[in-house]
Structures are given as structure tokens and as C-alpha cells.
Amino acid sequence: MRRVAIAGVGFTKVKEHWGLALKDLFAEAALKAFDDAGTGEIDGLYVSNMLAAPLQGQLQLGALMANALGKSGVPAATVEAASASGGVAFHEGVKAVASGFCDCVLVGGVEKMSDGLPEQVSAAMAMAEDQEYTSYTGVTKIGMNALPHRLYMERFGASAEDVAMFAVRSHENAVGSPHAQYPFKASLDRVVASPMQADPIHMLECAGVGDGAAAVMLMPAEKVKGSVEVAATTVATDSYYLSGRKDILTYGAVNDAAERAYKLAGLTTADVDLVEVHDDTSINGVLSIEDLGFAEKGKGASYVAGGNTIRGAELPTNTFGGLKARGNPLGATGLYQIGEVVLQLQGRAGDCQIEEAKVGLAQSMGGLGSTCAVTILRRD
């Protein structure tokens, strides 16, 4: 198996892109990644996306995006795993290069959520839960998240403010991020005073709706000297249903993907200099920090509230604002995370730069923790 490195990254700003079509957004990020890599000569293309079918009436994005890039001919596929799509597509891209099937792969994620009315977006997002068992009850994604959030508060005696601090920290880190949707601070008072979405989750604890695209170029490591190498990429699943989990407050897929990734990379949590975690809600950020092994179960909220995850602290987390403040264009999110880790490791993070980072980890989830992708990247 060949070692794989990241040769280039490209992002669009996350916002409501009323003037750009799905393929325009994708092309903007992809062409930036080509520029960054110094080549557009790809022999493989993976497109990650979740909601183009329900929101744009569009399928077969692989060939569509190849065409949009002037790359018709190239082998292309769409990979979907709800909001873990980007991380899972990255995993497939790494296999393509590691196996020798491809020598230069573009993995690009795109999502255009503002095309849908709010109720359409909510219904489409609920497609990541079982339509015959969970979604048909009418529960929303945020409604699902409220269950572990409430239990976390009860079991560990955490207050609403303790958990909400995850959102406050993500917003702090977004300041200075050029591609963040909400690059400003949000005080704890403001977060907990925002409208209740699904008790006990306040609106400002949830990632918003946004459009964006992110892309990374993958090549064999020996061809990209001085770059960032893929130390590990893992995907794991868990029961599709909260009721089927061993413990509602432990995302087994995160545990499993992380454990295998540390083992593959030959690293421990102590070696990790920064992480990007899936904080689509504040409770998911807290649980992810715990299930990745950075805080004991039940201690994640106080670890974050204590300031350990801001830039410059012990474990810089979501250094460009995370899903909450950078934004969460679902199918692209995992690739924003990976690209952001690359920029940090290469000292190209601008106003968001942290010091001396050699190892970074990105974690994304699809459904309510039914799929998890973990990527560990290492600077040469």
C-alpha cells in the first residue's frame, strides 16, 4: 500500500451563495485545489454530497462535476454518508491512491442548502435517519440531538451553560477565519438566550444552513515532499438507532474509528496537536471530544468550558470555527475539516494559525453518530 499525501486544498466561503449553482460552487473549490497543488492532472474524482437529490433534483454528480472542471473522461463517483460524506469520500480517495489505481485524485464536497425552504431542508436532513422507524415520526435532527443532550445534563449534572460553551468556543475560534460563515464571537448569554430549538438545545448551539464546497488533492507521498501525509483514515458505523446503542452518551462509531486510527498511525491522543470535531450541535462537540479520548466521559463540557480548546490552549479544537461557526454545508463539511488541518500543519492558517502543530485529527459524523470518519494527518 502506498503512502498518501495531500497536495493541495481549496475552499469556498460558507454562506448563502444565491448567485452560484451547485457545479459553480464545486468548481470554485476544485480549481483552488488545482492551483494549490500546482496541477489539475487528475486521474480520479470523488464527489461528496448529501442533499443534491432532494434540494436540486440532481444525481450523478461525479460525471457532472468532472464535466464542470473540463475533466470529462476521468473516473468519477459520488460518495454519500450523510454529513460524514466528506470524510468517507476522503477515505475512498486515499484507497484509490494507496492501491495504485490512481496517481492524483481530487476529493471534493459540495452542498447548497439555501435552495431549499427551511421545512424542505429539515425533511431532507432527516433522510439520514431510518424513514420507516425514526424519521416518519416527524422528529428533526435537532430533536434527535436533544435526547443525548438532556441525558448528559442529568447523568453528569451538567448545566445548560456548560454544554453551550462548546458553541461559544467555536465562535471564538472562527474570528479571523476567511471562509467562515459566522466569523464573530457569540457570548454565553447570547447563546442561552437564543430561542429553544428542541429543549434543551438553543438555536445558537446548532450549526446553521449554508452553502459551500471544499476540495483536497491526493497524491502518493513520495511525489509531494514537505507536505502533509495521511497517517490514518478510518470509517466506522454504529447502530442506526439510538435505542440500539450500548450507551446513548457514547458514540461507538467515534470510539471505534478513533481507536483504529490511532493504532494505524502509531500515535496516541497525546501526540495530537489539534482536532476538528463534528459540532453540528454543542452536545455532539462535547461527546466527540470525549469519544475521541481527549476528555473523560462526562468531563468534556467542563474541559471545553475551561478554555482548553481555544487556539493557543492545550488542545486547539475547531480552529476555524467548526461546524457551528465556520458553517456546515453537509456533504462538504468533512473536507473543510481536513483542509483546515492541512493549513494548520503547513503554517498557512493566517489569523487562525496555532503554534507548532505536527499532528492533526479530523472527525465527522453522519446521522446521529451512525457513521463516523476519522482522519489523522501528519506533517513530514
Added chain:
Amino acid sequence: MRRVAIAGVGFTKVKEHWGLALKDLFAEAALKAFDDAGTGEIDGLYVSNMLAAPLQGQLQLGALMANALGKSGVPAATVEAASASGGVAFHEGVKAVASGFCDCVLVGGVEKMSDGLPEQVSAAMAMAEDQEYTSYTGVTKIGMNALPHRLYMERFGASAEDVAMFAVRSHENAVGSPHAQYPFKASLDRVVASPMQADPIHMLECAGVGDGAAAVMLMPAEKVKGSVEVAATTVATDSYYLSGRKDILTYGAVNDAAERAYKLAGLTTADVDLVEVHDDTSINGVLSIEDLGFAEKGKGASYVAGGNTIRGAELPTNTFGGLKARGNPLGATGLYQIGEVVLQLQGRAGDCQIEEAKVGLAQSMGGLGSTCAVTILRRD
């Protein structure tokens, strides 16, 4: 790169499965593939599907199907490339085993089309064309196919009957196929007397709407002695638009994928003992035979009409009935094709068995030829 073999296959019958949910259908095929392989110990799962989002309101089929199989935990992803989804997912599964990421992968495709009203199915199938350029005009998939069909007749002087013979041949071959949707003969008179769908295409020249699932198990070749090996798997794309093609009557993606596949396998068309081609319409069957190199351009219709593609003839084609008569559950179709080739090469094709087959080829297309997957399988 490790050599990869097929350790087991499983199909459901293609029909209107009113009593089974999407995951029931998938599980039936997958469990048959486990039985056939003598193991269900998978460490990777690829699900191919096209229309679950528009027709079932369901996404994230990877974790859903892992759960349905009692395999929660396993890395899983959904791969989509319209009706080439099965072939493209197979390609990804082979990479996973070839690279060493996985030791036993299940690639399963599923589609449940009868859940949709006819107009919903037509609209959903049109998502494989560009919604902003082609689909919004209201053209259907069959309407698109009528363009090359008409041009073929004009340029090469072919009659409606010449092209329609592809459907007649597929129906002949379906007789005796245990999993075919329409396992009976259809006379030429009946085909050309059937209602016009989109001039010059008659209803009985089109694959119907059906539900089904097909699955294959992949393992390193050294662990599956006496089995069928993957000699080559390729994916190619072409312009998303007929107007962007060099020639409307040549599917460049088929040409390209086939050429690379022959080269990878070290074989020529003369070595191929049977083929499964993408005859979702009769004209696509004809053009596929030509673009794979089995007949000269413009001679495909007469080659087929002349009887060269029935079981027992020079080039047994669509030996279980093809998309037309076996049925075309879109996301599963490519895996039916691959599984059928395996059964032929292993002498397990029952009443559909041909003689002395060592090498077989399966070809599937997504969109109107904008994606093509070619698989060449070889018996040890």
C-alpha cells in the same frame, strides 16, 4: 496491489416487491451472498443505489444496511453514479481489497422503483441529467435515448426492426433465468407493435420498472482458490451532454473504460466469452456492443439481429435477459451483471448456462453514457 476474487454472489428476483422494504430487499441479496461465500465476516460494505432519496426519502444507506445485516460497526458508504452505480461501487470495493484496507468486502446494490408513481420515477431518473440544462426541459430518459436511436437509423440505414431485435434477443436469453422480471420471449412483431414511448423507441424496447437487490463478496484472490478473479475494473466519464460529445453515436466513456480494461487484463475482445451490456433501451444495447469493440460502428444492430448474441452463439450477450428482460433496478443493475458473469464462469447458470466460458465482461452506464463501468472477470 493485491489480486481480488469474487467469493460469493446473491440476487433477489427482479419484480414489484410490494411486501419488502428497501432494507429487506438488500438483506435478502446480501445474506445469499454471505451463504454463497461461506462467511459473513466482512470488514467493508459498499451500497449502490440511485433513487432512495427521491423515492423512499432515505439517505445514508451504508450504515442503514450494515445495521439491517447485523453488521453495525463495519466501515460503510453509499456509492452513486446513476444506473452505473453498481459497477462503480464494485470498482470501489475492489480498490478496498486490492489496497489492503479490507480483507472481505460486500458490495450490494438495491433499488425499489415501484414505491414511486410513474411520473415520480420518470422525474427521479431524469436527475441523472443536468437539472439546469437538460432535465428542466422535461425530456425523459427515453426521450434522450430517442436522439441517438433516430440518428443511428438515418446514418446507417438501419430499420426500426433492426434495432428492436436487441430487445427480442434479450427476451430469448431470459427464458429460464430464475431471477428475471420478464423470463419469456417477445416476438419482433410484438416489440414493434408496442406503443411508441419516444419516437422511434417502442415500449418493449425499454427496460421496465422493477425492484431488486444484488450483492457480491470480494476477497483477496489467494483466499478464494478456484474462484473468479477480477481481471480488470475501470470507470470512465464523458461529457454530461450529448451536445458535448465527439459523436452522438459513440459512447466515449464505454470506449475508454473498455480499452483500459482490456489493457489491464492483457486481453482482447477475442478472449471474451460472454458479455453483459447495458440495454436499458435497445439502441443502448446496440451501441454498447459496438463501443466495447465486438462489432464495427453501424454494424451492431445487424450483428445482434443475425443471432450472434444468443446463448450458444459467438458472443453470448445478456445471458440472463439483460436490463430489458432480467430487469433494471437501477442502483443494483451493475451488480446483477457482474454476478451473472460469475455464475456463467463457474458453471452455475442453470438453464441459462453457456459452454466453456473463461472470460466475461460486464458494462454498465449512468446517465446517457456520461459514466461507464467495465468489469472483466476471469476463471482461474
